[in-house]
Structures are given as C-alpha cells and as structure tokens.
Amino acid sequence: MSTLEIKDLQVSVETEDGPKEILKGVTLTINSGETHAIMGPNGSGKSTLAYSIAGHPKYSITGGTVTLDGEDVLEMSVDERAKAGLFLAMQYPVEVPGVSVANFLRTAKTALDGEAPKLRTWVKDVNGAMNKMHLDPSFSQRSVNEGFSGGEKKRHEIAQLDILDPAFALLDEIDSGLDIDALKVVSDGINDFRAREAKSVLLITHYTRILRYVKPDRVHVFVAGRIAESGGPELAEELEANGYEKYTTAGV
Ligand code: ADP
Numbered sequence: 399m400s401t402l403e404i405k406d407l408q409v410s411v412e413t414e415d416g417p418k419e420i421l422k423g424v425t426l427t428i429n430s431g432e433t434h435a436i437m438g439p440n441g442s443g444k445s446t447l448a449y450s451i452a453g454h455p456k457y458s459i460t461g462g463t464v465t466l467d468g469e470d471v472l473e474m475s476v477d478e479r480a481k482a483g484l485f486l487a488m489q490y491p492v493e494v495p496g497v498s499v500a501n502f503l504r505t506a507k508t509a510l511d512g513e514a515p516k517l518r519t520w521v522k523d524v525n526g527a528m529n530k531m532h533l534d535p536s537f538s539q540r541s542v543n544e545g546f547s548g549g550e551k552k553r554h555e556i557a558q559l560d561i562l563d564p565a566f567a568l569l570d571e572i573d574s575g576l577d578i579d580a581l582k583v584v585s586d587g588i589n590d591f592r593a594r595e596a597k598s599v600l601l602i603t604h605y606t607r608i609l610r611y612v613k614p615d616r617v618h619v620f621v622a623g624r625i626a627e628s629g630g631p632e633l634a635e636e637l638e639a640n641g642y643e644k645y646t647t648a649g650v
C-alpha cells in the first residue's frame with residue numbers, strides 16, 4: 399500500500415509581471431488502487447498541479463506539502479520522484495530528436511530498475527506494448543514524439559506507462575485530441591494498468607467522455623487553482639449536464 403498526500407499545495411509561476419499564484423491550496427489524498435479524476439475548465443491549474451507533483455522546475459512551491467508514504471516528494475529530484483513511483487504523461491509530450499522510442503524506454507527502465515532489462519523479454523515487452531496501443535513495431539525506431547500525430551503521442555505515453563510500470567500515474571489530458579477509436583485504445587491501456595496490483599491514477603481531463611471507459615473512484619472539480627467540490631462518479635455526470643458554470647459564477 400502507498401499513499402500520495404497533497405496538503406494545502408500553493409504554487410506560483412514566474413511571469414513577466416512577477417510571480418503569479420496558480421494553485422491556491424490543493425488538498426488531495428490518493429491511496430494505492432484508486433483512480434481519481436480531476437475535471438476543470440481550461441486555465442484552472444490542472445497541468446500546474448501535475449507538473450508540480452512531477453517536479454517541473456518552472457513552478458515554485460510557495461506553500462503546502464506533497465508526500466508519498468510520508469516521504470517529502472518536493473525535496474526529491476525529478477529522477478528520485480520517478481524512482482519513488484511517480485509517472486507523468488504530459489498534456490503536450492515533448493519531442494526528443496535523435497533519441498528513438500526504443501532507446502528512450504530502455505534508458506528510462508534501466509534508470510528506474512537500477513539494471514538493464516533482460517534482452518529476451520524486453521523486445522517482447524516493448525513489441526507487446528506497441529501492439530496494445532495499435533502502434534506498428536517500427537514505431538520504436540522513430541525519434542520520441544518527433545512528427546508524431548496527436549493520437550500517436552498519447553498512445554506512446556500509455557505504451558511508456560505499460561513498460562515503466564509506475565505506482566502512480568499522473569495522466570494530464572491523455573484524452574485530448576483522440577478520436578473515438580484511439581480513445582478506446584488508450585482507455586483499454588489505462589484499464590490494463592489499473593488491473594495490476596496497487597496502482598493509482600490521477601486522471602486530468604475536461605471532458606467526461608473518457609470517464610465512460612475509465613471509471614474513477616473519486617471525481618474532483620478543479621476551478622481557479624483549487625478543488626471546488628469532490629464526489630463519486632456521479633459528479634462527472636452532473637458536470638456533463640451542467641458544466642462548470644455553477645462553480646465559476648459562485649465566486650469560488
Ligand atoms: P489547465 O491545465 O487547467 O488548463 P494550467 O495549469 O496550464 O491550466 O495553467 C493555469 C494558469 O497558469 C493559466 O491561467 C495559465 O495561463 C497560467 N500560466 C501557466 N504558465 C504560465 C506562464 N509561464 N506565464 C504566465 N502564466 C502562466
């Protein structure tokens with residue numbers, strides 16, 4: 399069992415006009431085996447939350463704590479966070495020219511495990527992951543994210559999730575830009591991951607569409623840098639019907 403605990407997290411980003419406060423006190427606990435969905439309008443700070451947990455240097459933590467089984471995540475380097483079991487699928491995955499998908503995966507896996515993966519099972523595992531995401535095996539030889547379509551980027555993120563097998567997956571708008579077939583493939587990949595023992599998912603989205611396939615245990619409405627309301631899966635249906643207006647006009 400492991401627990402990711404976010405308490406009163408406050409985060410600023412540096413802008414031309416000085417620091418701008420984005421997260422205004424976020425409190426959230428995710429236990430292993432749980433899937434939490436964060437839903438909110440554009441610009442509410444959802445990606446900021448994901449990046450702050452993963453350790454992106456652009457964001458300054460001005461208050462609050464993030465712990466993983468009591469260990470201070472905010473004190474950890476990005477590598478240490480990954481070793482501790484945190485994985486981030488970015489909303490806009492970055493291109494890594496000259497580094498093939500196969501090399502990228504192997505380097506990441508070796509760093510995480512402290513030893514190189516066994517060659518025989520490795521090739522099979524990578525091909526299996528590509529296959530599940532409906533990516534051609536030759537995809538492994540392409541440079542990471544370079545010239546990938548929007549859907550290929552997202553499917554590649556889930557292939558990484560499959561291979562790297564973290565404890566906590568932070569998935570930032572993994573559903574954006576996917577057509578209905580790709581959404582199904584990606585959702586199946588997330589559900590495969592969730593079926594493994596003691597895995598946690600923080601699924602960030604602003605559409606309820608993906609939640610028809612990936613059923614969350616908890617749903618949080620995220621507005622203006624904080625959680626405005628939390629509930630069960632029924633909250634997503636309420637949002638589908640009524641949108642975020644209730645939260646944005648109520649002065650939260
Ligand atoms: P979301 O993922 O919910 O759409 P983000 O976390 O991406 O929201 O952004 C939250 C807010 O922070 C937005 O208003 C965005 O414009 C602002 N922001 C993020 N990065 C910067 C930056 N470098 N300079 C100025 N504002 C920023």
Ligand code: MG
Pocket residue numbers: 440441445
């Ligand atoms: Mg956005």
Ligand code: MG
Pocket residue numbers: 444445446489570571
């Ligand atoms: Mg975002």
